[in-house]
Structures are given as structure tokens and as C-alpha cells.
């Protein structure tokens with residue numbers, strides 16, 4: 001579904017990603033690890049077409065189409081969806097107004113908006129400005145709510161579990177499981193995605209097919225996500241990297 | 249009290265222009281109506297017992313005490329424009345809510361410039377003790393009018409009274425506008441001002457000033473759009489004279505090629521007063537101009553005054569965020585611009601909120 005070829009990305013003239021290659025098939029979910037500042041968020045932003053992230057080399061192929069220079073709204077319409085790590089606050093634009101656009105993309109009716117908002121405990125936030133004064137956990141839930149309504153084929157989740165309390169992890173975990181069709185049998189899954197996580201809580205709900213470690217802007221290792229997480233917990237990123245390199 | 253319909257001889261396109269400034273022709277939706285075309289009063293009707301509305305000339309004849317309210321909230325020699333109104337040939341309205349009366353349905357007052365070179369107006373509004381009054385003042389000109397509107401308004405909010413005054417302007421490129429407004433808010437009173445200017449004008453210049461006594465409160469909100477060729481120099485000033493009085497001044501300005509000077513001034517003279525100023529400006533084209541001048545003046549150590557000002561273009565990261573949700577660049581821009589203009593106005597009846605929202609919604613789309 002998604003192929004990233006030799007991707008190089010710059011921000012403000014500084015090189016952040018170098019020669020990143022990824023291949024994600026229909027039904028597959030990838031867990032993306034890496035230390036702070038390694039370029040994980042940069043990668044997702046480049047994939048959704050954030051204009052502040054300049055692609056200096058390589059290509060992004062989505063559903064067999066080269067989308068490297070497509071604007072974000074066209075990518076969204078093609079079935080890409082993202083939950084941001086730190087979305088902006090948009091004073092004046094109400095959550096409900098954004099959700100209406102999301103529902104349009106996902107083919108949902110307006111009634112569905114309220115139902116899903118209730119499920120994610122955001123029914124009281126619908127008429128508030130997007131992210132303005134939302135708590136950390138509310139921001140995460142609002143991001144997932146938007147994604148649920150967009151119902152994308154390719155789901156990108158940037159630390160959806162960071163700063164979320166245990167009860168809400170269950171709520172979000174179940175929602176993401178559905179988003180990525182992890183509740184379906186392996187050969188029936190059509191959706192694919194990338195999940196960035198540090199602690200890995202989310203992987204208890206979404207059993208990613210494989211894991212990738214991004215290190216200093218490069219794909220440093222690949223393997224079973226649970227193994228990688230264990231290595232990182234035990235030996236830190238440096239240790240994990242050493243072990244990875246040995247295996248490769 | 250005169251009763252009946254709002255009887256007008258306006259042409260249909262004029263009716264449209266008046267509707268754009270919030271003037272309603274359905275008597276069920278207004279407590280009282282005053283309409284003045286150029287210098288002559290066309291309609292005065294009160295549909296609600298308790299609100300007095302009449303031309304200022306008639307009021308001066310009826311009430312001997314009214315002359316004591318003249319030039320009390322404003323100095324007659326403040327500038328050339330007040331001097332000009334301080335003459336024989338002015339007109340205007342007198343609106344008064346008697347003590348303890350509560351009128352939620354708005355009273356409307358419309359000043360329409362059709363052909364007069366100069367429209368000179370002197371209005372007096374009195375919200376007596378414990379009363380509640382909502383006024384919508386629509387000022388507009390005929391599409392082809394050339395001239396000047398000078399409007400002196402003296403507003404008195406008595407003890408514990410609450411007055412909201414919403415002014416929507418709809419002029420044209422040949423009209424110059426010089427409102428002069430002074431507001432005296434007595435102990436415990438509340439004054440809410442909303443000013444909306446979305447259409448072209450040659451020049452608007454005003455700096456309404458509210459004087460607040462003990463525990464009094466004023467909120468000024470304005471939404472201003474200056475299109476190419478328009479020049480707007482508008483501000484709000486609050487003088488916090490009484491203990492624990494407070495003021496909030498919020499302005500949202502958008503330049504689409506026009507020139508805007510957005511002022512705000514809060515003076516704290518008594519202990520326990522609080523004031524906050526917020527000026528935000530959005531530049532939507534290359535050749536516009538916005539100058540924000542927020543001023544805070546403390547004349548007592550125990551005051552709390554603050555301001556925020558920000559001028560610039562629409563944040564790219566906000567546009568991008570919405571585009572990632574499927575909005576096109578234009579849709580995202582328009583949503584953000586509309587949101588920018590939608591200031592939260594508290595303490596306003598639903599009908600007035602709707603009038604303001606409608607004006608803003610349609611402008612948000614036109615601005616692209």
C-alpha cells in the first residue's frame with residue numbers, strides 16, 4: 001500500500017531524514033521506535049505532505065501512485081489519515097466543524113459524529129475550538145476521533161498513548177484496534193499503518209506486524225516489535241542498535 | 249406610545265442594505281424601532297411598553313431634564329466634529345429604559361445616509377437603575393451616497409443597570425464616518441459594546457470612551473474588515489475610575505488591502521481595578537496595513553492591567569492541520585478566517601448573536 005523510496009527530508013535547511021526505505025503492505029501495521037529527535041514525527045509529516053518538511057530526495061508511493069508532491073488534502077482524500085503528536089490549537093474553529101469534514105471523507109453521516117464523540121468521551125468538546133484548552137489526553141482522543149470519522153486506509157499514529165491514563169488507554173486502544181482492523185482475521189485486513197510509540201502500551205491492543213527503529217534520521221533496525229521493545233527497555237537504544245546490527 | 253407596523257418607503261435594495269446591518273422589519277423581533285434618513289426621522293415605534301424611543305428633538309421638548317445629559321459624557325469642544333454637531337440642525341434618537349425594566353428583545357436604531365452631504369446626529373441613551381436594555385444600531389448609506397456621518401452618542405448606564413449596544417456599519421467608498429461616543433457607567437452597571445464593520449468605507453475614525461464607577465464593568469468587542477481603499481482608525485477606551493471596576497477590550501481586525509489602526513486604552517485609577525486588552529490582526533493580502541496600538545495606563549498601585557497583541561498572516565501549521573483532515577487550502581483558510589472573526593460575545597440576546605454571526609459567516613466566504 002505504501003512504499004517509501006530513499007526518502008530524504010530537510011527542515012529549515014537541516015537534514016533530518018536520510019535514505020529512508022519502507023514497504024508496508026495491505027493489512028500490515030508497523031511499529032516505529034526511536035529516541036527523541038530521531039525523526040519519527042518528521043517521517044509521518046513528510047508522508048502526509050506537511051509543506052514545512054522539505055523532501056530533498058526520494059519518493060513516496062501510495063496505492064501505486066507517486067504522491068511525493070501531492071498536497072495533504074488530496075492525500076487525505078486518497079485514504080491517508082494521521083493523528084498528530086502535537087497538533088496546533090485553532091482558536092475559532094470548532095471541533096464539530098472539522099469532524100464534519102472528516103465524516104465526509106470517511107463516508108459517515110452527521111449522526112455518527114455524535115455517536116463516536118460519545119464513545120471517545122468528547123461529546124462536551126464538540127462546540128469548543130479545536131485543541132484550545134484541551135487536556136493532554138483530550139487532545140489524543142480528539143485526534144483519534146477525527147481519524148475514526150475519516151476511516152482512512154492508511155493510518156498514521158504519532159504517540160497516541162503518550163500521557164494517556166490507564167482507563168483512556170483501553171478506550172483509545174480499542175478504537176485503534178478497529179481503525180487498523182486488528183480485530184479481523186489476518187487475511188481479511190485491508191488497512192495498514194504506522195504507530196509511533198515509546199512505551200509500547202498501545203501494542204497491547206494493536207499487535208504490530210513488525211517494528212522499525214529510526215536512529216539519527218536513518219532506519220537502523222527492523223524486527224519483531226516485542227523483541228525490539230524488550231531490547232530497548234533492557235539495553236537502551238544504543239544497546240538495541242548493537243544487537244540489531246549483529247542480527248542484520 | 250405609538251403602536252403598529254414599521255412603515256417605510258424604502259426601495260427593496262435599501263431594505264437589503266438595512267437588513268445587513270441587523271435592522272429587522274418584523275415588529276415581533278424588536279422591542280422598538282427608530283429610523284432616521286439623512287436628517288429626518290422616518291419611523292419611531294415602540295412595540296413594547298416600557299421602552300421609550302423618540303427623536304431627540306421631541307425628547308428635548310418632552311423632558312426638561314434631558315438638556316442636563318447633553319455634553320456630559322463627551323466634551324462639546326472635543327474636536328471639530330463634536331463642535332459641528334453642537335449646532336441647531338442635528339437630529340438623532342433618545343432611548344430610555346425606565347428603572348427596573350428588563351427588555352430582552354432588542355431596540356433598534358437605524359441611521360441611514362441617503363443623500364445628505366452631512367448627517368449630524370446627537371443620541372442619548374439612558375438605562376435607568378436596575379434596568380436591562382439591548383440596542384442594535386445599524387448605520388448604513390445608500391449605495392451612491394456621498395458624504396459624512398457625524399454621530400455623537402452619550403450613553404448612561406445607571407446603578408446596576410445593564411446595557412448592550414451593538415453597532416453594525418455598512419457604508420460605501422464615498423462616506424466618511426466620525427462617531428463620537430462617551431459612556432458613563434454608574435456603580436455596579438454593565439456596558440457591552442459590539443462593533444462590526446465588514447463592508448467598504450472611505451474612512452471611519454472613532455474612539456469611544458467609557459468611564460466606569462465602582463464595581464462597573466465594560467466589554468468592548470470589535471470585528472473590523474478593511475478592504476482595499478478603506479481606511480479605519482478605531483479603538484476603545486475604558487477609564488476605570490471606581491474601585492473594583494473592570495474592562496475588557498477585544499478586537500479582531502482583518503486587512504484585505506485596507507488600512508487599519510486598531511487602538512485600545514485602559515486607564516486604571518482606583519484600587520482593585522482590572523483591565524485586559526486583546527488586539528489581533530490578520531493580514532490577508534500583500535498591500536494591506538495594520539497598526540495595533542494597545543495602551544495601558546496605571547494611576548494607582550493596586551491595578552491589574554494586561555494586553556496581548558498579535559498581527560500577521562494565517563498560521564501555516566493551522567492550514568496544514570485542516571488540510572490533513574481533507575479541507576482544501578481555501579476551505580481551511582476560510583474556516584480559520586471565520587473563526588478569527590467570531591469573537592465570543594457574552595451577555596447578548598440570541599437574536600443579536602444571530603445577526604452578528606450571519607454577517608460574519610457571509611463575510612468569511614467573501615474574503616477569499
Ligand SMILES: Nc1ncnc2c1ncn2[C@@H]1O[C@H](COP(=O)(O)OP(=O)(O)OP(=O)(O)O)[C@@H](O)[C@H]1O
Nearest residue numbers: 011012016034035036037038039040041042043085
Ligand atoms: N519545525 C522544525 N524546525 C526545526 N527543527 C525541527 C522542526 N521539526 C523537527 N525538527 C528537528 O528535527 C529532529 C527530528 O524531530 P522529530 O520531531 O521528527 O523527532 P521525533 O523522533 O519525533 O522525536 P520525539 O520522540 O521527541 O517525538 C529534531 O532534532 C527536531 O529538533
Ligand SMILES: [Mg+2]
Nearest residue numbers: 040041042085
Ligand atoms: Mg515525535
